[in-house]
Amino acid sequence: MEVFPAGVMVFPTVPSDPSGVRWRMAKINLISGFLVLLYASIIRTHATDTLSANQILRYNETIVSPLETFELGFFNPGNSTNSYVGIWYKKISNRTVVWVANRNTPLTDTSGELTLTFQGVLILRDATKGNVVWSTANSSTSKSSMRTPIGQLLDTGNFIIYDEGDSINQEDPIWQSFDFLTDTLLPGMKHGWNLVTGTERSYTSWKSDDDPGLGEFSYWIDTRGYPQLILSEGGEIKLRAGPWNGLRFTGTPTLSPNRFYNFTFVINQREIYYQYNLIDTSVITRLVLKPSGRLDRLLWIDRKQEWSLYWSPQYDLCDQYALCGPFGNCNIEKSPVCECLKGFEPTSPDQWKTTDWSQGCRHTIPLDCNPGEGFNKYSNLKLPDTRGSWYDQTMTLIECEKMCKRNCSCTAYTNSNISGTRSGCLLWFGDLIDIKTNAENGDTLYIRMPPSELDSIANGKSSGTGRVQVIVPVAFVVLTILISMCLFYRFNMKKQQQQGTPRSVNEDLELPLFGLRTILKATNNFSMNNKLGEGGFGPVYKVML
Structure with a gap:
């Protein structure tokens, strides 16, 4: 290339290509290169x-x-x-x-x-x-x-x-990835346990909207007893959604069927999990645990291009775990909210008066494994903490009561499944923790009570299993015995007079007379253990004189 004055460039002469072969080859190479670049761009x-x-x-x-x-x-x-x-x-x-x-x-x-x-x-x-x-x-x-x-x-x-x-x-x-949840439960995800592999599927909140790291709140299924849903904060139980009753978790009465999705809870030898699936596949929904600990069910509204809150559990003060202590019942409709169930009294009356309910309640009359002990029916409750409980999914309610009654440490029982014909047995042992009154969609619980505190005895009504028990007042029993003795004496006197051989009162009276104190002592205060049966004049007791 020759150099000419500034601004002028002269390129070397290109040899002539009469047949145009070189030009066509260059054109083909150019097109091929373009296609390769285009393909690579599409792939990327x-x-x-x-x-x-x-x-x-x-x-x-x-x-x-x-x-x-x-x-x-x-x-x-x-x-x-x-x-x-x-x-x-x-x-x-x-x-x-x-x-x-x-x-x-x-x-x-x-x-x-x-x-x-x-x-x-x-x-x-x-x-x-x-x-x-x-x-x-x-x-x-x-x-x-x-x-x-x-x-x-x-x-x-x-x-x-x-x-x-x-x-x-x-x-x-x-x-x-479905085995390792973060903060979101999608349709088809299983929230719970794979018992074969030992994999736990629980979801945990983000630390913040800018940090997806493990936050303070976690929803998980506790399997130490009958499975129940728990929300914990920093490793401590914040509240219980409770055990599954066949229709919903007992602590979430607002959870109900809808047209968008269905839900189920599975318990078998291989898995224990909660799951929901779409009914309307055009719906986009997710269940998310927020950094604040709030659980939200959200629906995507395409027209507004935003997530809309569809459902969120309605928690109140009574959902605070174990607020009222053992055997204490929390009722948000009352003030103060904590009360003892019927047949119970505050364990520490002084603390109870100052709204310190941590000691809870105790039986007004202590249990002593008396054969006459039975069960009172309590309705509209959130079932107690099931950690340490026992369950069988095939037993009837009558079989459940019998099993609980045979075990003196069994304090309560109920159906584990209230759907359909009601089935399954759930037993509690020891203190009953975290009970709450649910005015709507509450559950039924049968709690062990001493003989004198049984509603079915005091009111002459049938118990939760359909049996009728009757109690005869002590005064009536004593009066019946005295009347029987008098009638027997008069009958003997009349017979003696008809035979013309009158005798003295002491000679005619073949049965000795006993005072009420002696009778009470001999029958152990008319204990059920001394009861032999009942006849036309009432109960018959074995006496030890």
Whole structure:
């Protein structure tokens, strides 16, 4: 190339190409290159629903479920600059995250890389530092004959890892995000326990809107006795939604059927869990535990482009765990709210008067395992804490009462399932904790009482199991005995006179006379243990003179 004055450039002469071959080849190469770039661009922008072994997912790259319902990738929560791997709704403008992988180990920049290994382990690395931030290594099911592990995001919001060569792949995944809840319960998620693997599925609030780390509040299923739903704060029980009664949790009377979703609670040898599923599949709903501890059921309103509150449990002062102490009942309609159940009295009257109810209540007449002990029926209650309780899902209520009565440490019983014909048996032992009056949709509880405190005896009414018991007042028994003795004496006197052989009073009276004090002592105050039966003149007692 020759140099000419400033501003002028002269290019070397290109050899002539009479046939135009070179020009056509250049044109073909140009078009081919453009197509390659276009294809690569499409591959980068169109995310698939799977993650293959050794494939790397980086910041600003995502995978999307088949119907584009959910999306998985990196995100920054709220105003935070920290980076997390999560799952959110794809078609909702207001990004709503429903699951977080590394919630307690955030990335401080955008150097994160998510990879699936050939062993089926999902690993999140910090590419800058080269360290592993989070992985499923300790929570994946081991597969000795694994061939081709695949990670797939489903339209349920569940990310699963399975062996592509396994015929039951998606039904028996190596790992799934649904087993590790964050703060959200989606349709189809199981909240509870897998008893075979020992996996607990509970959800915990975020620390704040900017931090998805483990917060203070957690909803979980307690299986130490009959399963019950508990909300804890900082490791301590804040309130109990209570045990499942076949229709709802006993502490959430407002939980009822609706046209959007149904719900169930499953108890068997393999699993114990609560679950809800959509009736109307066009509805987008989620159950979320807020950083404040509030549990909200939200519905997405597309027209308004916002989440709307559909349902939230209505808690009050009486939902505070064990507020009224053992055998104490909390009634929000009364002031003060704590009271002792009928047949009970404050354990510490002085403290009770100052609204210190921690000591609770005790039986007015202590139990002593007397065979005459029975059960009073209490209605419209939130059932007591079931930790340490016993249950059988097949027994009848009558069988349940008999079992409780045979065990002197059994303090109460009820049906475990009130739906349909009522079935199942639930027994309590020791103190009854955290009882509350539910004016609407309350449950029935049968509490053990001494003979003199039984409603069925005092009122002559049938008990909860349909049997009728009758009590004869002591004065009436004594009067009956005296009248019987007088009638016997007169009968003997009349007989003697007819035979013409009158005798003295002491000779005619063959039975000795006893005072009331002697009779009470001889019958142990007319104890049920001394009762032999009943005849035309009333009860018959065995005496020890």
